[in-house]
Amino acid sequence: MRFIKLSFLLFVLIFSSAFASSCRTKSNNFVITLSEKFTIDPIGAPTIDAASERVRVLMFNSLVRKNEKFDYVPELATNIQRADDGLSYTFTLADNVKFHDGKVMTSADAKYTLETVLNSTTSGRTPSFYEGTGAARQGYITGLETPDPRTLIVRLRTPWLQLLPNLVPIAIIPQGSADAQKTKPIGTGPFKFVQWDSTQPYIDVIANPDYWQGAPSIQQIRVRAISDASALQAELRSGRVQLVPLPSNLSPDTLKSLGQVPDLKVEQFPGANVTYLGFNVKEAPLDNVKVRQAIAYAIDRESLIRDLLLGQAKIAHSILPEESWAYNAGQQYPYNPGAAKKLLDEAGFRDPDDDGPQMRFGKPISFKISSNSAATSQYAQVIQNYLKQVGIPVEIEPLESNLLREQAKRGQYQMTAANWVGGNQDPIFLKDLFMTKANFNRTNYSNPPLDPILQEAVDTVDREKARGLYAQAQETISRDVPMLPLWHPANMVIAQKKVGNIKVDGSGDWGFVRNLTVEK
Numbered sequence: 001m002r003f004i005k006l007s008f009l010l011f012v013l014i015f016s017s018a019f020a021s022s023c024r025t026k027s028n029n030f031v032i033t034l035s036e037k038f039t040i041d042p043i044g045a046p047t048i049d050a051a052s053e054r055v056r057v058l059m060f061n062s063l064v065r066k067n068e069k070f071d072y073v074p075e076l077a078t079n080i081q082r083a084d085d086g087l088s089y090t091f092t093l094a095d096n097v098k099f100h101d102g103k104v105m106t107s108a109d110a111k112y113t114l115e116t117v118l119n120s121t122t123s124g125r126t127p128s129f130y131e132g133t134g135a136a137r138q139g140y141i142t143g144l145e146t147p148d149p150r151t152l153i154v155r156l157r158t159p160w161l162q163l164l165p166n167l168v169p170i171a172i173i174p175q176g177s178a179d180a181q182k183t184k185p186i187g188t189g190p191f192k193f194v195q196w197d198s199t200q201p202y203i204d205v206i207a208n209p210d211y212w213q214g215a216p217s218i219q220q221i222r223v224r225a226i227s228d229a230s231a232l233q234a235e236l237r238s239g240r241v242q243l244v245p246l247p248s249n250l251s252p253d254t255l256k257s258l259g260q261v262p263d264l265k266v267e268q269f270p271g272a273n274v275t276y277l278g279f280n281v282k283e284a285p286l287d288n289v290k291v292r293q294a295i296a297y298a299i300d301r302e303s304l305i306r307d308l309l310l311g312q313a314k315i316a317h318s319i320l321p322e323e324s325w326a327y328n329a330g331q332q333y334p335y336n337p338g339a340a341k342k343l344l345d346e347a348g349f350r351d352p353d354d355d356g357p358q359m360r361f362g363k364p365i366s367f368k369i370s371s372n373s374a375a376t377s378q379y380a381q382v383i384q385n386y387l388k389q390v391g392i393p394v395e396i397e398p399l400e401s402n403l404l405r406e407q408a409k410r411g412q413y414q415m416t417a418a419n420w421v422g423g424n425q426d427p428i429f430l431k432d433l434f435m436t437k438a439n440f441n442r443t444n445y446s447n448p449p450l451d452p453i454l455q456e457a458v459d460t461v462d463r464e465k466a467r468g469l470y471a472q473a474q475e476t477i478s479r480d481v482p483m484l485p486l487w488h489p490a491n492m493v494i495a496q497k498k499v500g501n502i503k504v505d506g507s508g509d510w511g512f513v514r515n516l517t518v519e520k
Contacts, residue, residue, distance in 0.1 A: 029204065029222040030518065031241045033232060035249035036372060036401055037201055037225045040193075041182045042171035043116055047405070048124045050421035053169060054245075054510040055223055058205055059100075060171030060187035063091055063110060063152075064164050068505050070272070070324060070425040072164040076105065076172055076188065086159025086461070091152040097212045099174050100192045107146040112175040114144055114154070127439055128166045161458060165426050190216045190514040201225050216514045227372050229254065236494060237261060243516070244494040246508050248419070251374040252310040258494055268312060269491040272321035272506030273421045275313070277383075277484040282444040283414045285361060290347035291392075292481040295415075296333035298340040298390045299383055305487055308379055312492055316485035318474050319424045319433065323506065325463065326427035328471035330478025340390040351391055360391035366414045368407065371398035376417055379486075383417075408442045419489070422507050427470045428458045434477055445482035 038051040042060050045052065065075040074080055079092040097105045118141060120126045130139050140163070143155035154163065177186055185193045190213070191205035202224040207216045224241075226232045229249045235241040236258060247255070259266035277295070279286040286292060305313045317329035341351065349360035365387075369380045377398065384394045394415070399407065407413055423429045423440075431454040432438050436446040450473060457469035477483075491504045498519040503512050 029220045030218045030243070030516075031222045031224060031235075032243045032245070032513070033224050033226045033235070033241050033247075035225070035227055035232075035247060037227075038203075038223075040185050040196055040203060042185060042187065043113070043125065043173060043178055043181055044120060044123050046122050046124050047402075048169065049405070050419075050508075051225070053422065054508075055203060056169075056171055057189070057510045058191045058221070058223070058513060059185050059189040059193055060173075061097075061189055062168055062170050062172060063093075064167045065511075066168060066425065066507065066509075070321075070506070072168070076110075080164070086161075087156050089154045089156075089163060091154070093150045093152065094212065095150065097188050098210050099188055100186045100208060101174065103174055105172065105174075105188055106149040107152040108149070109175050110152045110172055111144045111146050113170060113172050114141070116173075116178045117170060125169060128162075159459065159461075161461065162428050165428055188212065191221060211514075213514075217517050218513075221513070229374050233258065236264060239263065239496065242496045242499055242518075243502075243513075245504065245510065246489075246491055247494060248373045248375060250494075251378055252308065252312050254374070255312070255492055255494065256310055263497055265495055265497050267493045267495070267502055267504075269493070269504040270314070270506055271489045271491040271508060272323060272425050273419055273508060274316050274319055274321070274424045274488055275417070275419050275486045276316075276319070277486060278408070278413075278416045278418065278443055279482055279484070280411055280414050280444055281482050282411070285347070285349065286365070286414055288347045289480055290343040291349070292484070293333070294340040294343040294347070294390065295387060295392065296340075296481055296484050297336045297343070298392065299333075299386045299484075299486075300335035301486055302335065304379060304382055308382055309375075309487070309489075312490045313487035314490070316487050318478070319420065319430065319483065319485055320427060320474070321425060321488055321506065324425060324427060326467055326470040328474040330474040330476075332478075333481075333484070337386075337390050344391060349391070359388075359393045361393055364393035364395040366397055367394045368397045368399055368404055368413045368416045370401045370404055370418070372401045380417055411442065411444055417486075422509075425507060427466070430454060430470065430473055430477070431458050434473070434482065443482040445480065447476060447480060450476050 034051045036051040038055050039045045042056050061076050063077045064072050067073050076094055077091040078094050081090040093107055099105055117123055117125050118129055129141060130137050132138055140156055140160045141154055142157045145153040171187055173181055174186055190208055190211045192208050194204040194206055196203045202222055204222050207219045209215045227249055255266050258264050279292050281287055301315050317332050318327060320327045344360055351360060369376050380396050384396055387394050408416055432440045434445055435451050435454050453469055453473050457466050460466040491508045493502055493504060495502060500517040501515050
């Protein structure tokens with residue numbers, strides 16, 4: 001018996017020593033967390049999600065990026081020239097940019113990257129470069145030419161102003177590396193890949209000393225996915241996590257309380273992404289525009305932002321942020337439960353006795369939300385109560401985020417709440433969301449007179465003319481309410497106090513990580 005006890009004690013000591021050693025090793029890492037799982041393949045992944053895109057920015061660059069005003073500017077390109085007839089774009093590439101394996105990037109790599117995307121049958125990035133379906137499917141790009149190592153010419157079938165927006169998420173990779181990217185990403189970005197654990201998941205990266213825009217000051221980073229809010233708080237309080245940008249799984253009151261922890265700080269930046277309610281307009285009773293308008297009037301968004309979100313958001317009247325050159329508020333929906341009830345009466349859903357919040361529908365509306373977000377769960381319950389007050393019964397159905405996205409794509413929902421990250425900052429996204437059968441039209445919305453307006457807007461080079469067309473489109477969309485913009489969430493960041501130079505732009509992009517500093 002004594003031998004067993006001594007053996008057990010020895011095991012404990014060895015295990016404790018190994019665990020301590022492991023902790024010491026991991027302590028060298030600067031740990032950043034995401035609330036959702038992510039993938040690392042920059043080209044072939046079948047879906048595009050915000051978490052994976054943020055990780056991508058650490059290791060890769062694109063030909064084009066968005067600046068703080070959401071205009072498209074060169075990144076790996078130093079100059080972009082559009083032909084007078086609009087049928088070609090010429091990209092002059094930066095000189096002496098190296099991939100992580102030491103190879104100098106050339107136009108052949110850029111051509112290979114785009115050809116890989118265009119020829120893929122599984123990549124979620126491919127459909128944006130095509131229009132139509134089946135036999136009618138046509139690609140916008142007809143040719144790629146590399147007259148010299150620093151020049152890439154993209155030939156187009158028709159003038160296509162959406163080329164630059166669609167190049168933003170395309171990470172340039174070395175020629176011949178598409179398959180290797182699935183397990184060992186190689187890019188030109190500020191950090192190099194070290195290891196990846198898809199089961200956790202986490203990824204380790206190290207600073208790229210040869211980064212063409214200057215080496216990062218933080219030498220080692222681990223990005224972890226921690227969806228459980230309690231676990232994330234424990235990791236922050238213990239000091240094992242240094243930075244949590246845009247924590248969707250923490251409620252506003254939790255963020256406020258974490259700001260009181262001595263070693264932590266919470267910083268708030270204006271955000272341009274949008275939180276919205278999406279309606280499946282083919283599903284009764286949401287196929288009735290007056291019901292959708294009633295829902296819009298029934299929700300007191302100002303109070304929600306003030307009392308529940310604690311000021312960590314700004315009310316949204318359009319999918320586009322106010323900073324966009326094409327922004328137009330359209331029809332607005334201030335809190336007005338009387339107007340909501342009147343619209344429901346007009347839609348044929350009368351209050352049985354005009355006395356209190358009687359239910360006007362025999363069956364509750366299914367309201368599908370992400371189960372990964374504490375904040376979403378909180379505001380969904382408040383929205384449920386607001387709708388109950390005007391006679392609209394709602395049943396909340398939490399789903400895992402990936403399942404929710406898949407069901408939304410297939411139209412398997414009545415009402416949902418979600419965020420658009422990044423895409424909503426460009427007015428061409430209005431076409432993607434609201435044109436009949438467009439790529440991201442998950443509301444099943446169709447308004448035939450609107451379609452040519454949206455098409456003309458995205459094809460118009462004259463910005464003033466395009467501004468007028470987009471304004472007209474937003475007026476129509478806001479009246480039809482296939483989607484109700486709720487608010488633009490602030491970009492909240494939790495960090496250890498020793499972390500400095502945190503500067504997050506409106507999109508919430510992780511480009512700022514390269515410039516972070518840490519006090520010794």
